[in-house]
Amino acid sequence: MFGYYISLALRSIRGTPILSALMIAAIAVGVGAAMTTLTLNHMMSQNPLDRKDSVLYAVQLDGWDPNEAYDSNNQMPWQLTYKDAQALLRSDIPTHQIAMHRTGFTVEKDNSDLRPFTADTRATTRDFFTLFDVPFIYGGTWNADADKSPVQQVVLSKETNDKLFDGENSVGKSISLNGEPFTVVGVIDHWNPVPKVYDLNNGPFNDSEELYIPFGLHRRFEMYSWGNTNGWKNDDSEGYEGFLQSENIWIQYWVQLDTAEQVEQYRDFLTGYIRQQKEQGRFERPLKFGLSHPSEWLVLNEALRDDNRVLGWLSLAFLLVCVVNAVALLLAKFLRKAPEAGVRRALGASRNAVFTQHLIESACIGITGGLFGILLAILGLQSVKHLAMGYIDQLAYMDWQMVLAAIGLAILASLLAGAYPAWRISRTNPSIYLKTQ
Amino acid sequence: MLKMHNIRKSYRTDTIETHALRDFSLEVAEGEFVSVTGPSGSGKTTFLNIAGLLETSTGGQYLLDGEDVSGLNDRDRSRLRNEKIGFIFQGFNLIPDLNLFDNIDVPLRYRGFNAKERRKRIEKVLEQVGLAARAKHLPAQLSGGQQQRVAIARALAGEPRFLLADEPTGNLDSLMARQVMELLEFINEWGTTIVMVTHDPDLARRAHRNIQIVDGQVSDMRNANSVAEAATA
Known part of the structure; x- marks a missing residue:
């Protein structure tokens, strides 16, 4: 069923390109900003003599x-x-x-x-x-x-x-x-x-x-x-x-x-x-x-200074704002598709199946947003390098650990964003939509 | 096939409790074609939703194919719905951005059939409803009658033993309605039990038996020959 859900997700994303683009952009901007700051903090707080x-x-x-x-x-x-x-x-x-x-x-x-x-x-x-x-x-x-x-x-x-x-x-x-x-x-x-x-x-x-x-x-x-x-x-x-x-x-x-x-x-x-x-x-x-x-x-020696830590928390707060935006957009999108979910329920889909289907759609949006977020983070780090005029060249790059963290953060963000809308649509009474569709 | 005993269903808001079904009892034998009539708000759709396991009753006992479904969880209810029940709706309820093939594929996916089995079943039912050549068409590219035939094909693909039809001809002109009704009769002749909610006395009369619901209770049961005057528009 996983492959089926993926194909449904891609079809759904293609079916609502503007809304999907907005959600991807929300997650990408949040992940990009968070990863730019977290990457700097991560590099600053490394112990090379570990x-x-x-x-x-x-x-x-x-x-x-x-x-x-x-x-x-x-x-x-x-x-x-x-x-x-x-x-x-x-x-x-x-x-x-x-x-x-x-x-x-x-x-x-x-x-x-x-x-x-x-x-x-x-x-x-x-x-x-x-x-x-x-x-x-x-x-x-x-x-x-x-x-x-x-x-x-x-x-x-x-x-x-x-x-x-x-x-x-x-x-x-x-x-x-x-x-x-x-x-x-x-x-x-x-x-x-x-x-x-x-x-x-x-x-x-x-x-x-x-x-x-x-x-x-x-x-x-x-x-x-x-x-x-x-x-x-x-x-x-x-x-x-x-x-x-x-x-x-x-x-x-x-x-x-x-x-x-x-x-x-x-x-x-x-x-x-x-x-x-x-x-x-x-x-x-x-x-x-x-x-x-x-x-x-x-x-x-405060290699990672307090203001960098605060910046890290602020960037995560910004990501949270982006996630909340994505929740609203996903909720709008999923509830618009509630009649289809009702039909699927009538045809044998359990609540869990409907929930999983929509959560996977959220994850697809999140991964896409995360990939764009990584690109934005790389651009962000380049900008920081440019502004710092070479002072922090060693810090302003993403290692594989941070790339994986970015993808993880994007998936986590999208799952957080998608969980509530997916839960809402899986709990709606299908009979309402079946009668009125 | 279906046995309901003292089924109750009420909806509650902060201030009002509405009883949609009250001590509703009914038996439908295997292979029967039963029409259900009654005025608007009488509880026909609630009965259909409970019979189709889309809603749970507030009280009473419901046996489907001998199995007490009253206490089943969502997963088991969904499995039973998928395996034993087919739905046909007034508004067809096809998924607009899936072509006919993929629409019929939906219940078969949840059933867990492999791709080969699904394809075989889909081609078979499309053949039966006369739309084999239009498998790749979207619902919007079909007439209302054709869409309803696709919905019937989708309901039949899983070979359910029990078909629930809610005003299946309500959105169709008379010619289309007649064709759909003939299809349902044909399906019933194969042995599928059908319960059909309708406002149309002519259609109600074509069933084996008619049940009239008034105020959430079965008010009248008679064989189809005397049903015309009981059905309300």
Whole structure:
């Protein structure tokens, strides 16, 4: 009977093209608007490190102004000072640990027509690639020595390698960064976690960096953060060394702790470190540190902001309005067909059969509306991309999960819209229509 | 075939209760052709709706083909309606956007016949009513008489044992009415039990038996030869 109901539905839709088009449009607009917003919210609230969520931790230390807590959700600074990061790096408890920040270099290639360009760069310790499971196409990361001493080696992103070396294996080749020669030791595959969970407070939806260089190059290149640097204390020390030893926070710190024992040991280590610093006159606030899994880090940093959530609810409310409109239109359409339903009842159709027939017609309208809704959502996302001028390119696309969600939402919307009219027509007394038709 | 005992049917609004049938009792034997007459509002259509399982009675007992249908649920009533009862209406009640073939196909779909069986039955009944060549026509492309013949074909396709006709010639001119009546008589001769509501005394007289309903009750039952004067226009 399912095939029969489908053929009846298509015949009915063809028989009332304008009314059907209005219903399809109502559902399409509702689904389109809802999916545009929900897609953005979905992409914003993803955890790209979900696979390692249980063992990765973002580290926070509360060495902030004793008179005023840091303005964050857990009242601790998002980033660490350089000297604290260097101190934590001396721990051998974590399986992997990284200190890092965003910076930038001017890239040149000798004997090339390529014009120099500025590249987003991440200065990081070598565990970055292992800790975040960054895949390599060629080569690998630099030696451990490079994290402490100035070794001019670089890992390229796939896109940068394509740009500089046409995608060929560039390991061992040289490029110039800020006029200094760097040897390529590795090329990573396309890797762009969204949101950029490892550095949420410097643009959570920015692309990942184009270059990765060792953390030991700070003094050699006097690197500053190309992101947020915050401070609370006026230091007397001058120059770059003064900056490195200051209370300015600009380093992101992550650790991988695979076992509960490691976590416990690391907590003890952080507690001990803070106590030691307190004895030296630092960390005047109550002893406090943070170890947050990536999923917790996303929530703390409000990667998905409250206004996006509100927008999500508003878009669902709009869909509800569209569904209510579709209910009214379906009711008008089905009640106009009540005499036919009466005839079918007389000829042996049960109430359930009449209900199912009309519900399937609603679902057909809903699926068609949903497909148009997906197109509208794609157009909507393109518009958002255009308005955001590239800022959220990584967010404004529908993955298969969201396409399936859109179809599901459309079917759900149409079933919600169709259920009442279908129920009404299945409950009407056929004899009324049989006598008067 | 049909046995009603003390059937009651009332309709209730906020302020008024209307008794459409009161202690209505009737038996129709298998193979009978019974005409039902009575003034407007007497309860003829209510009787037909209850007999056809389109409505439930408020009280009393109704046996259809020996089965008590009073307490059946909608699904079982629908199945019985589909298998045992054929309907013919004054307004034909063909589905306007389905061609003749598809109109006759409707009850057979609900019966669950396969495509081959349905086609065989549809072609057979269209042949019987003389419209085999017009299977792909829409109802609007036929005359009133032809439409009623299609409705009869649709009612017969499932080979019901019981045919309910509500003013089957009410919308037809006399020539067409006569043809339809002859068709019904022919069907009855094959053994199908027919109950026909009519205002036409001439048609009522052609049935085996006439029942007159007044104020929701059977007021008179007589054989057809003496029915002419009882039927009311």
